[in-house]
Amino acid sequence: MPSGAAEFNLKKVLGQIENEKGIKREILVDAIETAVLSAARKKLGQNFDLEARYNEENGEVEVFRWIRVVEEVESPQREISLTEARERLDQDCNIDDELGEKMDTSRFGRIAAQTAKQIIIQRVRKAEREIVYNEYKDRKGELVTGTVRRFERQNIVIDLGRAEAVLPKDEQIPKETCRVGDRLQAYIKDVRNDDKGSIITLSRTDEGFLMKLFEMEVPEIFEGIVRIVSAARDPGIRAKIAVTSRDHDVDPVGACVGVKGARVQAVVQELKGEKIDIVLYSENTAGFVCNAIAPAQVSRVIIDEEKRSMELIVPDDQQSLAIGRKGQNVRLAAKLTGWNIDIISELEVSKTQEKTYDMMSQAGGIDRDMLTPLFKLGYRSAKEIVEADVLDLAIIPGIGTENAEKLKEAAQQAVLWMEKGGMPPKEKENAAPAAPSE
Numbered sequence: 001m002p003s004g005a006a007e008f009n010l011k012k013v014l015g016q017i018e019n020e021k022g023i024k025r026e027i028l029v030d031a032i033e034t035a036v037l038s039a040a041r042k043k044l045g046q047n048f049d050l051e052a053r054y055n056e057e058n059g060e061v062e063v064f065r066w067i068r069v070v071e072e073v074e075s076p077q078r079e080i081s082l083t084e085a086r087e088r089l090d091q092d093c094n095i096d097d098e099l100g101e102k103m104d105t106s107r108f109g110r111i112a113a114q115t116a117k118q119i120i121i122q123r124v125r126k127a128e129r130e131i132v133y134n135e136y137k138d139r140k141g142e143l144v145t146g147t148v149r150r151f152e153r154q155n156i157v158i159d160l161g162r163a164e165a166v167l168p169k170d171e172q173i174p175k176e177t178c179r180v181g182d183r184l185q186a187y188i189k190d191v192r193n194d195d196k197g198s199i200i201t202l203s204r205t206d207e208g209f210l211m212k213l214f215e216m217e218v219p220e221i222f223e224g225i226v227r228i229v230s231a232a233r234d235p236g237i238r239a240k241i242a243v244t245s246r247d248h249d250v251d252p253v254g255a256c257v258g259v260k261g262a263r264v265q266a267v268v269q270e271l272k273g274e275k276i277d278i279v280l281y282s283e284n285t286a287g288f289v290c291n292a293i294a295p296a297q298v299s300r301v302i303i304d305e306e307k308r309s310m311e312l313i314v315p316d317d318q319q320s321l322a323i324g325r326k327g328q329n330v331r332l333a334a335k336l337t338g339w340n341i342d343i344i345s346e347l348e349v350s351k352t353q354e355k356t357y358d359m360m361s362q363a364g365g366i367d368r369d370m371l372t373p374l375f376k377l378g379y380r381s382a383k384e385i386v387e388a389d390v391l392d393l394a395i396i397p398g399i400g401t402e403n404a405e406k407l408k409e410a411a412q413q414a415v416l417w418m419e420k421g422g423m424p425p426k427e428k429e430n431a432a433p434a435a436p437s438e
Contacts, residue, residue, distance in 0.1 A: 011059040017120075023127040029054045031123035036061045038119070040103065047077040051100070064100040069093050132163040133193040136200055140188050143212045144202070148182045158184060158202060165200035173204050173236045176272050185270065187212055205235040210276075213267045214241065220255040227252075229281045232335035234328055236274055240292060240336045244281040253278050279336065286310070289341065292333035296322030299346060302378035309340035311378060319345040352380045359414035360385075366410045373398050374407070382418070385411035 014032075018025050037052040040063050044050070049066040067080045080088075082095060089099050146158035146165065154169035156178065167186055178184060186202035187209035193199075203209055211228045220226040226245050233239040243252040256278045257264050264276055282288040286301040289310055296318045302311040314322050322343045323330050334341045353375050359382055360366040373396050379385055385393070385407055393404035 011056075017124060023124060023131070027123060027127055028120065031119050032061055035119040036063060036105070039114075040105070044103075045077070047075070049078050050103075061105075063103040063105050065103055067099055067101060069095055069097045069099060071095060129193060132200070133191065136163065136188065136191045137193075140191060141208055141212070142188050143185060143209075143216065144188055145183060145185045148178050148180050148184055150180060156184075158186065160200070163200060165202050167202045167204065171201070171203035171205050173272055173274075175236060176204070204271075205233065207231040207233055210239055210241065210267070210271070213270055214256060214263075217263045217266050218256055218258070220245075220250060220252075225250055226255050230336050230338075232332040233274070234332060236272055238275045238277070238328055238332065239271070240277045240279055240332045242279045242281040242288070242292065242336055253280055277332075285337075285339070289333065289337050289339055292336050293322050293329065293341070293343075296329070298322075300376075304378070307340065308338070309342065311342045311344055313344050313346055313349055316345045316347045319343060349375075349380065356381055356414075359417070360407070360410045362414075366407060370399070370403055370407065382411040382414035386415050 014025055014028050017023060017028055033052040033054055037050060040050050040052065041048070044065075051064045051066060052061055053064065054061050067078055067085075069082055069085045070079045071082065073079045073081050080099070082093070085093050085097075085099060089101060090097075093099060144160055144165070146160040149157045149159040149164065151157070152166075156167040156172065158165045158167055165186075165188075167184070171186075171189065184204075186204050187206050188200060189203040189206055189208070190201040191199070192201075207230075210231050210233055214228060215221045218226065221228060225247050226243055229242040229244055231239065231241045241256070243256055245252040245255070255263075258266075264278065268274060268276055277294065279288075279291045279294065282291060286303060289312070290298045290301065293312060296314055298312050298314055300313040302313070304310070312322065321329070324332075330341050330343055353371075357366075357368055357371055360371065361368075374385065374393070377396065379388065388408075390401070390404045390408060393399055393407060394401040396404075399407070
């Protein structure tokens with residue numbers, strides 16, 4: 001190393017960095033050679049053909065200037081006459097030989113030391129990022145535990161030991177508080193390597209965090225006997241998980257709850273009191289959705305496969321329970337099952353059906369017996385009957401082609417009345433007379 005930088009033991013420094021940071025010696029040597037070469041070019045100019053080499057024996061970086069032996073020198077920086085070459089460098093050299101001349105590095109020692117320091121720091125950081133990235137890139141979806149190191153704006157920096165990770169504000173459980181030095185468990189959501197460094201993003205709000213906590217608490221899940229099919233969360237407030245068992249003798253819900261609720265309570269405690277509904281998964285879609293909407297009871301289910309939606313008809317006193325506070329229960333159930341869910345009370349259904357019957361009975365003499373099969377299949381308004389295909393109506397038991405066409409005609413007439421904002425003639429006759437104008 002140049003005298004200006006030789007105040008420290010280069011061999012010792014390289015060994016220390018290699019051991020502490022786990023960075024290969026070759027990377028560090030290359031960084032130092034690059035630094036010294038850069039300093040030499042800054043001092044001597046870019047026209048010189050220079051090369052820097054680390055001498056392992058004496059722990060120094062030597063700089064060589066390469067020059068060609070020529071008859072007539074045109075470029076003094078890169079060429080040398082035969083006479084001068086034999087006098088200074090090699091008595092046996094000939095024309096066109098390439099000779100290496102060792103430079104006096106004391107001329108740019110201080111610059112080389114400063115540049116070397118900067119480049120070593122850059123290379124060490126880059127190597128550290130690579131090490132962290134390679135260690136964590138295949139660990140997405142795992143749980144990790146670390147120590148809260150500091151706060152950056154509203155993000156939390158977690159020390160994982162060999163690396164630091166970030167728990168962003170939107171990945172933190174709402175209203176959860178922690179202090180520097182606290183131990184925190186989180187889910188590795190993402191690992192990426194970019195110019196800003198290897199960034200490990202953690203989460204405590206992801207559904208994966210909930211599932212991994214259950215896997216840790218429930219041996220049957222870890223062993224693959226019980227499987228979590230899906231999960232949905234309103235972090236810090238409420239969550240739902242759907243579970244199933246590969247062994248008929250193992251109750252998946254009971255396994256997750258544990259004796260006296262010990263297992264699920266351990267998860268609830270980690271999630272700061274988040275209420276958890278454990279739902280039994282079913283291959284029967286309607287059954288699964290009904291399980292997901294619990295604790296509310298469902299009277300009937302009407303499925304629209306094309307729109308992937310369901311109407312759940314519930315008793316009047318169960319409607320608010322099914323919907324939940326601010327729609328939370330039905331929203332989580334929809335996310336858990338992957339179906340759009342509408343909650344309708346039996347009273348609402350009854351009122352709609354009665355209105356449809358009154359309209360269509362006056363429009364086309366349709367009796368209640370003909371409409372009952374349609375009501376059971378989810379047709380409740382005249383507009384829905386108009387939009388239905390005649391063939392679809394005809395195959396409904398008790399309808400047939402003739403009645404299907406009659407239903408369509410009556411429904412079209414009823415819709416026409418409604419679009420005009422009026423009532424069928426019979427309703428108008430029975431309507432209360434208007435108050436006389438003054």
